[in-house]
Amino acid sequence: MRIMSRTQTTFAPPVMEARRWIAGKTFPADRPLLNVSQAAPVDPPPPPLQDAMARALREPDTHLYGPVLGLPALRAEVATQWSTAYGAEIAAETVGITSGCNQAFAASISALCSEGDEVILPTPWYFNHKMWLDMAGVRAVPLVCGPDMLPGVDDAAALITERTRAIAIVSPNNPTGTEYPATLLDGLYDLAARHGLKLIVDETYRDFDSRSGAPHTLFQREMWTQVLVQLYSFSKAYRLTGHRVGAMVAAPELLAEAEKFLDTVTICPSQLGQKAALWGMQKLQDWVSGERQEILARSDAIRAGFSPLHAQGWRLASAGAYFAWMEHPFDVPSDVLAKHLVNEAHILALPGTMFCPLGDPRGPKGLRIAFANIDAEGIKTLYERLQALAPPPAPA
Template structure:
């Protein structure tokens, strides 16, 4: 009997890793360090929660169905702020609000691909992108990242066939943390445009980019929407993970197709979450700047303290946004090492094998550290535990 597509798709990695905790106890003097998931564990800041409480009580529309493509005021605010921050022109009808950034990716793929089509994604990849392609009957074409974990458009060109419908990039990258240079994104845009395919750029972590100013100039091209589809998440910026609010910025004609997908799946994005995202965009600029500084401080702590691991043969392959991507020195696969670290070091993280196709080398020596929820002292504690391993 033929397997369903979900049965043929690998299990959600974060949920699988959580099962490694079952039956393991952690002493009080060595509590678990959970660096497995790239999501804030704190609730939204108090002013935003207060605003949300007021919305719940006073805004009757927040409890009803809304427009499929999202709250008009939020779409307009995204368009205004994007136009300013990217020095380009984004119109409100080129913005749709989705139930999280994963849904934005799913919706985009639904408008681009038919059975057996292909999408090129760099590896190590964001596993949910691979999962959705598998469940959609779309073939993932892996593009091995190059020096500094940055993919090369020249290498990508050799992978494009008459079934290729898109190239999907994530910058700052998940899982590697690296920030793709503007010229890299420009080269991929030119490649996609030359082949009349889409360039999907997931910028979930754009608010924590270490660079000042716009990270790229793709939106400054007046014809950007003939090729570019940008994805975004409000979850990381305003700690709205449980409210599932994301966005897709694309040609208005594509959003008309995306509307079909969204209407069928969720009817409309979470109404309270949308209003919270709008309030955050309009009122929490200074607070978000402080959050960015804190993440950059933790990134600096990773780099400053990595010598503790480098002295034991570890390598730092990439670092930025919420992530450090490392190479371990042990004579075992990361798929075996990661569960062992729960018991031996009180550390939960994800193995590189979860970010790579099973038939490609490299993942067995790699690990992802999601450091957004450990402070600078926690970073040092993490490295001290890992450096003291005797395996």
């Protein structure tokens, strides 16, 4: 009998799976599809950034290999801006640039883990984190969040074994939108430090955090490089999703290990994407601030308009950054409901089952709503359609 590869035993990409639900379908002009399945912004970069990218295309080095860990100027800019934002001294040699934040996570796991090791992931989890751990032969250990969609430090402590190598979190969270309090991050950091683990903090959505000032003080810890690995994406803030630029902030020794992975997989990040990210960091701070205000307004609209759905038995568990996590009132699992939503309400959303392990009761009840590409009026339409939704037929 042929043994299946780890990739073969890993579930299919959820966003691609959801797209198959609408393949070949048409939707009327007066009731078009509302796509709340993906968080990536669909609009192009702002025109000034597009112009800067066009100029960069005429620079010869844009088309050549660059340093594996990224352009020195971009690494230095991240270090400078992060030092200001987090009130800490962050050196350029602790910053590595990657081909997107997913690659930063993969590189981190490759540098930290061997086959059979364990990484603790709060559930609902970000499915690409789970997918990479599966493909790497690393066991994802579910850390069940409470009703507030936050994990508990004591619960995490109970899951640590001799094979645990890291605790990996996302804040603001994907898929729930929850912003992890600084006190919780402090507790998880201290727990990781006591056990010789890494705390991986994916801050892809940090530019859309509703809190003013730094969301945590972990970079102010004297020995932060021994514990903290921060991940970041330029895709959301600057609309550079197709150019795949992310960052990994960690100990230089860990970056040296990650460099082996990065050199093997991509050799170097996209030169054009890196130049675009650098230009954006230097020139578009006011524009990004405006984008943040728009996303926060949408998050407010998600909360403000929810009361009629609450009266019908829905529950808004959390909302923030690009996401809301809702629990439905129907007697069917969320994967069945999600397909029903396409056919009956012309809504494409991802079911909670895509973000939870089998047996987790939160998965069948949950829906992730990504509102990066629907404004307040679109949110109103979404709610109207959900309110009018007929219950799906119960499974036979």
